[in-house]
Amino acid sequence: MVILTQLLILAGVVWAAAYWRLRTGVALFTAGFMLFIVTLTGEFRFIPWILFGVFALLYLADDLRKDKITRPIFKAFKKVLPPMNQTEQEALEAGDIWWDGELFRGNPDWQTLLGYRMTQLSQDEQSFLDNEVETLCKMVSDWQIAFQDKDLPPEAWEYLKTQGFWGLIIPKQYGGKGFSALAHSSIVAKLSSRSSVLGVTVMVPNSLGPAELLLHYGTQAQKEYYLPRLAKGDDIPCFALTGPKAGSDAGAIPDTGIVCKGEYQGEEVIGMRLTWDKRYITLAPVATVLGLAFKMYDPDGLLGGEENLGITLALIPTDHPGVEIGQRHYPMGQAFMNGPTRGKDVFIPLDWIIGGQEYAGKGWQMLVDCLSAGRGISLPSSSSATSKIAYRATGAYAVLRKQFKTEIANFEGVEEALARIAGSTYQLEAARVLTAGAVDLGVKPSVVTAIAKYHMTEMARSILSDAMDVHGGRGIIMGDRNYLSTGYMSMPISITVEGANILTRNLMIFGQGAVRCHPFVFREMQAANNPNEQQGIDEFDSLFFRHLGYGFSNFIRSISLGLTLGKIVRKPVSGPVGHYYQQLTRMSSALALVSDISMAVLGGELKRKERLSARLGDLLSYLYLSSAVLKYYHDNGEKASDLPYVEWNLQNNLFLMHKALNEFFDNFSPRWLAAILRRIVFPYGLKFKRPNDDLDHQVVQAMLFKNDLRDRLTQPIFMGDENDPVGRIEHAFELVLATEHIARKVSQAIKKGQLTPARELEDTIATALAAGILTQQEADDYLAAEHARLDAMQVDEYSKAFIRGEFVQRQCEANEKPSDEKGQAA
Template sequence: MMLLSIVLYLVLVAAVLMYRPPLLVGSLLVIAGTLLLTVFESGMWWLLLPTLAVLAILNVPEWRRRLLVAPVYELLRKAMPPMSDTEREALEAGTTWWEKDLFSGRPDWERFAAIRPPRLTEREQSFMDNEVEQLCSRLNEWDVQERQDLSPEVWESLRKFGFFGLIIPESFGGRDFSPYAQSRIMSKIASRSLTAAVTAMVPNSLGPGELLVKYGTEEQKQRWLPGLADGSELPCFGLTGPEAGSDAGAIPDLGVVCKGEFEGSEVIGLRLNFHKRWITLAPVATVVGLAFQLRDPDGLLGDPDKVDYGITCALLPADHPGVEAGRRHNPGAPFMNGPVMGRDVFIPVDWIIGGPAMAGKGWRMLIECLGAGRGVSLPSLATASAAMCYLTVGAYARIRRQFNLEVGKFEGVQEVTAEIAAGAYTLEAMRELVTRGLEEGTPAVLTAMAKYHATERMRVLVNHGMDVVGGRGIQLGPRNFLGPAYHSLPVAITVEGANILTRSLMIFGQGAIRCHPYLIDEMESLALEPDEGLDVFEPIFMGHLGHIASNAVRLLWYGLGGALLSPVPGNANDFSRRWYQRINHLSVALATCADVALGVLGGELKRRELLSARLGDAHSQMLIACSILKYHVTQPASSAADAHAAYALQQALYSAQQALLAYCDNFPRRWLGLLLRIISFPLGRALLPPADNLVRQLGDLIMEPNPVREALAAHVYLSKDPEDAVGRVETTYQLLLSVDEAWQTVLHARDKGELEAEDFDAALREAVDKGLIREQDLEPLREYDARRFDCLLTDHFEQLG
């Protein structure tokens, strides 16, 4: 009886903690329940007394503050590391979206169900069907490689059709397209030429156009935006340099406020010295955006007590006296990229973007504008590369035969082609969810996740594709359909912040503070004067305590019960229901592990990059899984879509689970890590990687016509020209599909010795004579055999160099 009473007491306390009623109500419920248990078991008094003591401390304000809140407050004030201005601005910039729900441990699935997928407007669809198609028809990546530049016709098309002004308002001559439309446009261009896509991408991501639209003065907008929209002005933005790459906040480039002569008059301005490297479009730019540290030693900006203003952004003509540009780097892909330098360059103070009032606010401006590059442009390149891998590698694996079998039928090959198939499906799903989030704000954590995981997935999938096609992908030339993507991988991985930095510092570093329901408010209260800060801190801290307790109890419950009773969206179906419940389990595990890390390690967590990266991985993979579920439900139902989604979901959530397990196994307090592991996964691993039967299914599907292939093909430029690098593979594949039954009949007959002719053409005639194939099959089979062999060939040249 005593044991049963203790169990009932624990269940009562757990239920109160899990459902989090108001503190007084919950306390009364616990007291009433414990008193009732003492009626049946008098020995329960020994639990009632300490329970009353704890609840008294929590409910009596004076006791709570003196014994609990004030000591914690003082401890945190001493332990909290100082925050730099750039860190503070980065944390304050931008918004949060669905990623915050996942971090809370209690996702609001009805809110998720209400998220509508992005769609092109009529105007955007018309642009895709006309201007984008025309541009893609004029692109040839091998021609670009040989020129080391886009052709004059392509440059003219980019200007004429308004590709440089996709983000600029229509009132200034721009297109003013949505993030989703921008992503779709860049993907289609990238499927034809990554060089052209990068060229079109830069003016529409981090650069003068976006900064002017959001922060520019009316005079600056009128001066620059019409030219940027029609391409008569080409922009670049100088941010990184030899001593400041991923740590862009540490740029040493300096602007000093002073007086100088401009257009014959003495004005207040800036004396700039800068050395920028790796600046895309710099060799052809007509207008240069610059980020630099601003100092005002003489108080000319109006505040005599302020000298160091911090990072500031300005805009100046590329031919302004003292500005040096025009030479090129060689990034391995032939897009325009080079240095921008200046020594003692004087500009009027009005050339600061936004005018003098925006002096020192450049870092926040840049952080808020990085979303286009991180969330739209770079992921769109990755999505295009993945889709083209699906289409070309899948077709090639069907065409190419070894050991009398299509290479795509070998299980070793299917292990990687299945990942290509699921990866392409995943990236298309991510594109829809991320661009939808960007339509509602500037979610910095979401876009960092998109940049890192999309470009890393691109790296994996393109390398898998090279493994399948072998020498056909290695030998460069006009026939190579995979080499250009392979050579562009380092660009996607390193720009907009190197992927190592994005994963190890940014995703969880920003996510923990921006997405946590209490942390940023607690940090702000700690920065206040003690008396005021304690008053602000107390209700936040008590809410945080309830959050931790509720998550811990729910985590154990979900771990024991498989989260089978956890909430799911009202529109969940038989396919999705179980996946939502698995996300519930992983979400509360992430929330609990993150709170333990923040509480135990505090500021030391900034240096524990291996731990924070794993928490960021778990957070990201859950977001990826959500994007897959959203995409799956909005696409036409099919068994192929189910197979792709199941593989992708299994892969994402298994990766999230493994990241959390690795976090627990490597937590510095080993006993606490073990306890977290037991609470999070009391029955052991809840998820497994995709099974072999799913690998084989996707390995077969990627070689077959199926709804997923059709959906991916609709978003890229799939040439039908048999002399084109991609068109040669696609048209040969389509011809194979039309003759496949007869083709397989002849091959099997030769394998079995039913056809005696050694010459293949003679074997075809023999097959007709023996009634194995029809007369009308003869010419299509001969044509396919010739096209098949031609499809396998690589380019060769008289002389290189």
């Protein structure tokens, strides 16, 4: 009995130490102290003390442990370490670990998340958004850009240049705006809500482009020359990476720069002879300066180093001899400037390398590092914008559109689609703000921005699909009135940037996150690659045994949290959302455990098991998106109006986490291990459920009337007045809401037999006015609202000539017979 008691005490101390992640020394001291007390009060037993002694010896005898245990493990680890090319190595080293690291390690510190400073727009940034951005939006017509001109109007190009839209991220000392990441995100979002072409034209120079690269890596001379020109619009930049043979895989690009001697400005200098063939390059057709990625070689040893220097980046004026800017691509009906560029044996001096000769061969790390920030702003901003338009306009449309004499918002099938639009838009905005805020904190979170890119573009695609379903024919007829069509068509473009989302989900999120976010794996790999074996063993020794302790802790925590359904986790906040933090901590612990075991079992094979790693990436992603929702709710004062949205997203995300893990277990081998892991993580089976019908109904309500949440959630977007696509439906929506009491009065009068409806609405209202049921003002207001409602329902119609693209003829016809060119709406 005594030995059992002592063993139970040891086990209890070990369990508690593992759950609370105590340091090994503290855990050993506590276990020894408890054993000593028990031995004093009972009988001495060898087995507990032998077990304690073995662990203490392994912990304290460094040289013995390293020689007899660590060294063989170290050598075996080096043999099974998966091969990694230079491109993969640089991608892993680029960017920063941020909140994703907390989520991956199994015990996130929620107070850290809630304590991050909430970024807000400065007075200058808000003024620019309200004035210059608003003015630019009013200067363009999305329909005219997309269908007629296939380009922005000349005055818009000039305004972009003179008002510094291409210098948003350039510091004021170089003539730029020096705006925050949140301001950059908000500006792109508002422009994209007016025109996807406008959004793309501004986002590209301010994200992954020459300005960003120059700011971080350019020589002082390069910064002083180019940055003021870019800020003022004297130069229009583009950046060329993607080619016909390699896509976005920089490691496979065939474009070359051969170091040689050549003539530049009348003198013989050492430079490079460049040959390249690039496509899909945004702004290339109008660019004056070309950023170029290529592989640099020095076959004659002119630089005194290796022959293969690696991927390098250079800036080249597009009017430089030999530079060829092709014609235009036409991406999915979108008219933003995009096209190819080519060159053959184009000689440039070495000082055109971004950062100078010192940065020759460092191009891929430069690209990935800058991309870690830009990826989290540009595409999430445009995705958020199209979703906000869908949220605001689809809610209004569901109120205005009647079927079977009732508003379609009252149909449960429509409500189901509206709920997905509402909940997802809230999550999109939360993720946009949190991710941009990370960049403003000085972080370049590569994994987080990959999560944002994939999930935000996919959510936007789903939102727009639901919005199109609700609108029916109103959504598919293109024209001046359509506010969904160009956003709908542009989504595949956003999803294709940097490689299709298949690549982002299956390779990037978990593939990079598992190594970078893990507290030990990346450092273990670095130790294994240390050319000094003894140094490597010393580093590996500490990391490996701490890794073992970390894995054991995750095992104990996952069992504990699974058996208690997470209820033993301390809530960081009180109130109705506290239990969601508990469940997220439980899922974070499960991610840490399953990731560790899958990496141990599969090793390098996990990189090729893309569907397995994608499911673990989904788990990490939903943890991040849930964190964003909770942070947004917290930062906005935990308003009661937001609570249904928070609950909808957290319930949906937890369900999706459960689904991802279940599918992982269904496909993981060995099967017996998968069964054990499933039982550890979900001991009681399925407990998470999707939001129910009642919660769907609650989140939809905010879409159907004017309120603070609806306004907050859809800022910043451009709506315009009643002659603009969104402004038209918003105007009708407001009039209909304002006259609801009059509509009820008319309806009740008809039901009571006091009023007989006529064939025409005007006649019915005239009868109601004559009978004293309505006042003159009520009759006028009601007719105005109904006319606005009918107008908002209409779609455009055009002449055959206009549809064929005969725009000159269109103008002549319009001058003679306007009704022939664009007739009354159907």
